[in-house]
Amino acid sequence: MGLEGLPAGAVREVVEIRPGKKFISYRVPMPCEGPEVRRDRDGRLFLVYMYLCYVFRWHRGESRVRIYAGYVDQDFRWPLPWELNIDGEWDRATLVRRAREWTFRHRSRFEKDVPVPPD
Numbered sequence: 001m002g003l004e005g006l007p008a009g010a011v012r013e014v015v016e017i018r019p020g021k022k023f024i025s026y027r028v029p030m031p032c033e034g035p036e037v038r039r040d041r042d043g044r045l046f047l048v049y050m051y052l053c054y055v056f057r058w059h060r061g062e063s064r065v066r067i068y069a070g071y072v073d074q075d076f077r078w079p080l081p082w083e084l085n086i087d088g089e090w091d092r093a094t095l096v097r098r099a100r101e102w103t104f105r106h107r108s109r110f111e112k113d114v115p116v117p118p119d
Contacts, residue, residue, distance in 0.1 A: 007031070033072040035092040047095050048072050052107075054080070056099040060090050065098070082106070 009029040016022045035049035045060040055068040065084040070077075084102045088094045 035095050036072060037092075047090070047092060049092075049095050049099050051096075051099050051103050054099070054103055054106075056084065056095060056102075058086065058090065058095050063087055065095070067102075 006026055007028045011027045013025050013027055014022055015025045030052050031050070032052075033050040035047050038046055038048055040046060040059070047056075047058045047060075049056045050070075050072045053069055055070050055072060055074075056065050057068065058065040063085050065086055067080045067082050067084060068078050069080055084098060086094060086098050088098075
């Protein structure tokens with residue numbers, strides 16, 4: 001499609017905000033990395049997954065998932081004040097599903113219906 005400068009998977013859309021008022025927008029997939037299995041300094045296994053700008057770090061045997069800002073390959077210096085509890089099996093699919101659900105619920109708290117101003 002030739003969408004130079006846009007992330008892979010970008011899709012062009014024409015959005016009509018009111019009759020006769022259209023603009024071009026691009027829908028891009030949410031950035032994600034992982035999930036990967038890693039070891040911390042103490043040798044404990046953890047899963048790490050990044051979705052959007054949130055990094056989820058889940059140690060084996062724990063129900064608490066710590067949430068950070070950044071990318072999978074950064075060290076974990078930017079903890080965020082939220083946690084995610086998972087009572088399910090420690091596996092990649094569970095972390096991905098729950099992290100995406102948490103991200104959707106968290107971000108939806110900030111959405112507002114903004115009316116379109118009249119001409």
